[in-house]
Amino acid sequence: MTRTTRPARPSAARRSTALRGAAVVGALALTLAACSGGGGSDADPEAAAEEGGELLVWAWDPTVEPIAEAYMEANPDVTIELVNAGTGNDQYTALQNAISAGSGVPDLAQIEYYALPQFAIGESLADLTELGADELEGTYTPGPWNAVQQGEGVYGLPLDSGPMALFYNEELFTQHGIEVPTTWEEYVAAARTLHAADPNAYITADTGDAGLATSLMWQAGGRPFQVEGTDVTVDLADEGSQQYAELWQQLVGEDLVAPISAWSDEWYQGLGNGTIATLVTGAWMPGNFESGVPEGSGKWRVAPMPQWEAGESVTAENGGSAMSVMEASENKALAYDFLEFASAGDGVQIRIDGGGFPATVADLESEEYLGTESEYFGGQKINEVLSQAAADVSEGWQYLPFQVYANSVFNDTVGQAYVSDATIAEGLSAWQEQLVTYGNDQGFTVE
Amino acid sequence: MTQTAVPVAAAALTAPRRRRTRGSWTGWGFVGPFMAVFALVFLAPIAYSLWISLFRTQLVGGTTFVGLENYQRALEDPQFWSALGRVTAFLAVQVPVMLGIALLVALALDSGRLYGRDFFRISIFLPYAVPAVVATLMWGFMYGTRFGLVGNINDALGTTLPNPLSPDLVLAAIGNIVTWEFVGYNMLIFYSALRTVPTSLYEAAEIDGAGQWRVITAIKLPAIRGALVVATIFSIIGSFQLFNEPSILQSLAPNAITTYFTPNLYAFSLSFSGQQYNYSATVALIMGVLTMVIAYVVQLRGMRKEA
Numbered sequence: 026m027t028r029t030t031r032p033a034r035p036s037a038a039r040r041s042t043a044l045r046g047a048a049v050v051g052a053l054a055l056t057l058a059a060c061s062g063g064g065g066s067d068a069d070p071e072a073a074a075e076e077g078g079e080l081l082v083w084a085w086d087p088t089v090e091p092i093a094e095a096y097m098e099a100n101p102d103v104t105i106e107l108v109n110a111g112t113g114n115d116q117y118t119a120l121q122n123a124i125s126a127g128s129g130v131p132d133l134a135q136i137e138y139y140a141l142p143q144f145a146i147g148e149s150l151a152d153l154t155e156l157g158a159d160e161l162e163g164t165y166t167p168g169p170w171n172a173v174q175q176g177e178g179v180y181g182l183p184l185d186s187g188p189m190a191l192f193y194n195e196e197l198f199t200q201h202g203i204e205v206p207t208t209w210e211e212y213v214a215a216a217r218t219l220h221a222a223d224p225n226a227y228i229t230a231d232t233g234d235a236g237l238a239t240s241l242m243w244q245a246g247g248r249p250f251q252v253e254g255t256d257v258t259v260d261l262a263d264e265g266s267q268q269y270a271e272l273w274q275q276l277v278g279e280d281l282v283a284p285i286s287a288w289s290d291e292w293y294q295g296l297g298n299g300t301i302a303t304l305v306t307g308a309w310m311p312g313n314f315e316s317g318v319p320e321g322s323g324k325w326r327v328a329p330m331p332q333w334e335a336g337e338s339v340t341a342e343n344g345g346s347a348m349s350v351m352e353a354s355e356n357k358a359l360a361y362d363f364l365e366f367a368s369a370g371d372g373v374q375i376r377i378d379g380g381g382f383p384a385t386v387a388d389l390e391s392e393e394y395l396g397t398e399s400e401y402f403g404g405q406k407i408n409e410v411l412s413q414a415a416a417d418v419s420e421g422w423q424y425l426p427f428q429v430y431a432n433s434v435f436n437d438t439v440g441q442a443y444v445s446d447a448t449i450a451e452g453l454s455a456w457q458e459q460l461v462t463y464g465n466d467q468g469f470t471v472e
Numbered sequence: 473m474t475q476t477a478v479p480v481a482a483a484a485l486t487a488p489r490r491r492r493t494r495g496s497w498t499g500w501g502f503v504g505p506f507m508a509v510f511a512l513v514f515l516a517p518i519a520y521s522l523w524i525s526l527f528r529t530q531l532v533g534g535t536t537f538v539g540l541e542n543y544q545r546a547l548e549d550p551q552f553w554s555a556l557g558r559v560t561a562f563l564a565v566q567v568p569v570m571l572g573i574a575l576l577v578a579l580a581l582d583s584g585r586l587y588g589r590d591f592f593r594i595s596i597f598l599p600y601a602v603p604a605v606v607a608t609l610m611w612g613f614m615y616g617t618r619f620g621l622v623g624n625i626n627d628a629l630g631t632t633l634p635n636p637l638s639p640d641l642v643l644a645a646i647g648n649i650v651t652w653e654f655v656g657y658n659m660l661i662f663y664s665a666l667r668t669v670p671t672s673l674y675e676a677a678e679i680d681g682a683g684q685w686r687v688i689t690a691i692k693l694p695a696i697r698g699a700l701v702v703a704t705i706f707s708i709i710g711s712f713q714l715f716n717e718p719s720i721l722q723s724l725a726p727n728a729i730t731t732y733f734t735p736n737l738y739a740f741s742l743s744f745s746g747q748q749y750n751y752s753a754t755v756a757l758i759m760g761v762l763t764m765v766i767a768y769v770v771q772l773r774g775m776r777k778e779a
Binding site: 468 | 531533613616618638639724726727728730731732744746747
């Protein structure tokens with residue numbers, strides 16, 4: 026489940042018509058900039074914004090458009106062209122093609138955290154430390170801040186984050202007299218009780234999701250991927266990964282997990298009609314509940330993520346995306362100014378209003394945010410739980426510099442445990458084998 | 473199954489010989505536009521695929537010339553062979569079933585003994601007019617064991633039907649979709665071939681006292697031999713190029729349909745998830761050559777007696 030906020034609708038390349046008005050001004054500003062010697066990329070971002078210019082932004086998140094409009098209002102000399110080049114992997118393919126072709130590369134692109142290392146390693150993203158991004162340390166919660174860093178550099182600023190929590194159907198739990206699980210052990214027990222009480226009800230739904238699997242390893246303390254430049258270590262048998270494998274093997278092996286793929290029609294129906302009792306997923310989920318599962322309104326609640334050790338409070342991230350300045354951008358200073366506006370400035374409130382989950386500490390801790398009562402969740406102050414989850418994210422996780430590929434073959438390997446006698450542990454070792462082969466093929470040194 | 477758009481009769485017809493026209497450049501003027509487009513959208517991509525199949529581009533280290541290494545790798549790649557094996561099994565089972573049904577329907581229509589023949593013909597052909605993507609989505613919903621048709625049957629009758637999207641059955645489930653889509657198309661090929669048989673032959677057969685079965689085996693089937701061969705070749709090409717159906721069902725059955733389920737799906741995954749464009753081009757080229765060879769062999773065998 027590596028989705029950011031609500032799954033963007035597959036609308037065709039969407040250009041904001043409202044942005045056209047400013048085009049003339051922008052073009053004029055550009056010619057002026059050209060006369061004055063090209064406003065180099067090392068320039069001060071604020072000065073660049075005053076000077077003006079044009080920016081091309083690739084993003085699928087619907088809140089980026091109002092942010093761009095707000096920015097242009099504040100900086101009348103800047104014109105932003107927004108393009109939706111597809112969601113997630115579709116956009117990465119387009120972006121990779123543009124980079125290879127050396128033309129048509131945007132100034133800024135939305136990139137999910139798991140895909141960020143791939144582009145950073147390929148030297149396609151600008152290091153933002155020179156532009157002042159290092160001053161932003163402490164602005165964001167540790168999970169997303171950690172995710173945008175690669176080595177010494179900062180290769181993007183967080184748009185949102187996905188600290189995990191337990192979303193559960195309270196009605197179903199009350200009906201069967203089941204306590205809300207606080208540990209994974211209790212979670213498995215609850216799964217058994219629930220399914221025994223009602224054969225049509227399952228604790229959760231999963232058909233093999235690399236994003237969820239890696240997040241659970243992450244929470245368990247597993248660090249299966251270690252990356253040091255082009256030296257990569259893959260160890261999907263480390264303690265945390267094994268803990269995940271054992272837990273999920275019980276659930277899958279005993280058919281306690283509904284074989285329904287996330288984001289399918291059956292899935293949305295199942296969330297609404299009591300087939301699927303819980304979801305352990307990122308904090309960006311509430312918006313999806315409201316738009317996709319209207320019949321679940323009032324039934325669902327949010328609780329902290331189940332723990333591996335009773336009494337602890339450790340979480341992991343699931344999904345979420347950053348926005349990065351592309352190395353090929355000719356106006357990095359201006360691009361950075363917009364990025365800071367979107368990620369740490371006025372853009373944050375626009376995103377919160379649009380249903381996004383912020384990555385900025387100040388907003389997560391604000392009284393107003395924490396006190397908001399969610400009607401969908403029966404008046405629960407869900408942000409208190411989600412905000413705490415953001416603070417509890419376990420540190421030190423790394424994704425592979427080819428995680429996009431890795432996730433794509435997850436079902437070929439680990440997924441087989443869902444449909445055959447193979448175990449998840451066997452699947453993990455097959456996955457590891459494929460990743461090592463692929464990594465070495467691609468010029469990394471992988472062991 | 474993507475059917476190629478070659479006109480049905482083209483392969484069966486042999487062009488009559490003509491005198492060489494004077495002013496050979498005039499002819500080029502007429503075929504020029506076609507040749508230009510043909511070169512641009514057919515020859516150029518193939519040439520480009522050939523070119524990039526000789527290189528290897530890495531995320532770290534860039535592009536290097538590797539000669540035929542990609543081809544060697546494909547020949548030793550178990551995933552490629554399993555994909556090829558799968559479409560071959562599909563070809564061996566689904567194509568005879570589909571063509572058999574199509575032939576049966578065409579003969580039934582041609583026998584003139586059906587009421588509402590035109591309605592029957594149109595309704596059998598109709599699935600072909602449904603885009604493959606839509607058809608697959610539709611069948612995907614029906615295959616659902618929870619909220620789909622299979623689920624409804626289970627609820628109504630208290631049965632536990634096997635899940636059509638489980639790894640053991642998914643190929644058969646895809647075969648069912650493809651058959652549903654293309655029976656009408658093949659039926660139409662056969663039916664139009666049957667319509668060209670002169671009625672005097674049937675009259676002669678009747679005078680000789682031949683029954684319906686004898687008429688079919690002695691007159692109708694030999695008469696539509698060409699059409700049978702053409703339909704078979706199209707079906708072979710379609711089977712080897714199987715892509716739409718598994719690709720769409722993948723989101724419903726991600727563990728049953730692997731990224732290397734069919735050769736085309738494998739080439740697609742290599743390109744778009746793995747960025748292994750060079751190897752992907754190699755796989756695509758090998759599949760193209762294999763398809764051509766097999767289609768050519770079938771054509772040679774099928775047409776031999778006709779000459």
